[in-house]
Amino acid sequence: MDIVLEPLGELAPNRLLDDPRSVESGIYLVILGFFALVFLVGLVLSLMPDRLARGNRLHRQLFARYGAWAAWLGGAGPFVIALRYVNVPLFSKRIWTVVNIIAILAVAAHFIWYRFARYPDEIADYEEEQRRRRHINPPRRRRR
Numbered sequence: 018m019d020i021v022l023e024p025l026g027e028l029a030p031n032r033l034l035d036d037p038r039s040v041e042s043g044i045y046l047v048i049l050g051f052f053a054l055v056f057l058v059g060l061v062l063s064l065m066p067d068r069l070a071r072g073n074r075l076h077r078q079l080f081a082r083y084g085a086w087a088a089w090l091g092g093a094g095p096f097v098i099a100l101r102y103v104n105v106p107l108f109s110k111r112i113w114t115v116v117n118i119i120a121i122l123a124v125a126a127h128f129i130w131y132r133f134a135r136y137p138d139e140i141a142d143y144e145e146e147q148r149r150r151r152h153i154n155p156p157r158r159r160r161r
Contacts, residue, residue, distance in 0.1 A: 052094025059087025
């Protein structure tokens, strides 16, 4: 159990404002992997929303919006970790890593809230709009 809790001790609240000069824990490599994963997923979502949404305008907007947030926050993570490893005094504090993780979790929480609070109404409106478009402008038949 100490093996698990010891690396997490680096992120303890009483140590967040310390200005350590060297990295003693391997937890930062795990966090770096998390940031890299968030960055890659965000990059794919924000660069290819049309391909992933398959023509659904609402899904395209969601992929672009949340993908951009994930890419920016995930991209800032390796930068913060890198500054931590090179011992830059202003950015070497652990709090920057924690703030970045909290920001990623806040975006994820907002997405979950949106999915259950607003998405059902918006997808119903979108489907109704698509239905009206099909009936207002029916496809024309070709004359032979």
